Amino acid sequence: MAQTLAAKIHPGLLLLLISFGYIEALRVKVGHIGNMGVLNEESILIMAKEQLERDGILDSKLQIEMKSVNGCGQFIGVDAAAEMYYRENVTAFIGPACADEMDAVAKLAGVWNVPVVGYMSSAGYFINKTIYSTLARMSTTTANGLADALVSILRHFTLTTIAIAHSTDDDIVKRIEHITESLGKNNINLVMKVSFPKDATAEEIIASGKLKLIQDSARIVIVLFGSALRDSQPIMKAFRQVGMASEEYLFILPWIFHDWGVQRPWLDENKIEVPEIKADFNGAIL
Known part of the structure; x- marks a missing residue:
């Protein structure tokens, strides 16, 4: 219940509540929808999480729980995103890697009002923030x-x-x-x-x-x-x-x-x- 309420609180207010002890700790569930064709995706994410912990950005008050699945082809990534959002309380997504899957997941994420980070989906139409309102693309080339x-x-x-x-x-x-x-x-x-x-x-x-x-x-x-x-x-x-x-x-x-x-x-x-x-x-x- 606390996680569900926390997901609806403005991030700035949430950090204040954690700082003053009103919320003991926040665990953010992040769903990674990857691609079997891209090597070492999950390992890289684990390394990134460990680096955030070493830098003190993640600690006992703010933690990230990662769930990683493969999700490119025949819209299995869309199915995975819905499963993670509705049944596992995932409140942010990384991926999918392929454009068709990202198209659907990013639209759903906009409706759900949860962030989605695209790291490979380079199609030009993703620039439309009216449609893909919570999508942030990290690819260096689009x-x-x-x-x-x-x-x-x-x-x-x-x-x-x-x-x-x-x-x-x-x-x-x-x-x-x-x-x-x-x-x-x-x-x-x-x-x-x-x-x-x-x-x-x-x-x-x-x-x-x-x-x-x-x-x-x-x-x-x-x-x-x-x-x-x-x-x-x-x-x-x-x-x-x-x-x-x-x-x-x-x-x-x-x-x-x-x-x-x-x-x-x-x-x-x-x-x-x-x-x-x-x-x-x-x-x-x-």
Whole structure:
């Protein structure tokens, strides 16, 4: 009962009540909705909690209880969030990592008036505080930031006629929507958007005949095939094989994750450069 009442008290007043002894201690339950594809999430959170305890931010009067579950795919994260909120009195969330799950959980968190911290969900539409009123994004790179940086580059070099080549991955399609909106607001002419299956090979991309459409319409091409640079290798290989890897074309690859040592696709498993793959990215802005 005390925990339920405490959750409804303004945080500042709550700390005063704890300081003067009216409330003996506050235990905050935080639900972490993670992703099996991201390594060591739970361990990192435990380390962060231990550091807060060493720094004296968490003590016997203010404690955090963590509950961690995996929750990406088929809305299992939404189910987990509802379970934790209604049955386990969780009053704050970290995650989910994936955009679709975060979309639903962040909307629910707004209705519940509980904070939710997003650390990987980078989709541009999460900026809308009317809808996602209690969401705080901690990711250093978001779709909003990428779109702003992209527009700045295009305007600086007076590149006003462009095409977009992208995969059909759901997250990429949503990112394209935000970029398209930003381009329109800045009077940059998007003459064509061409999509390819997210797992398409270079040979399949060429066989589709769609690269000819780009060749006939633009010389500046934005390439979006995933969150990592490595995801763009098939399309870049296809561009080179049809003769587009030349000074006549400029490719811009705005990508989310920046672990440069891991993401460079032209390095093999022994970190040795593969010249043929490196040539696929010549002339591209990464």
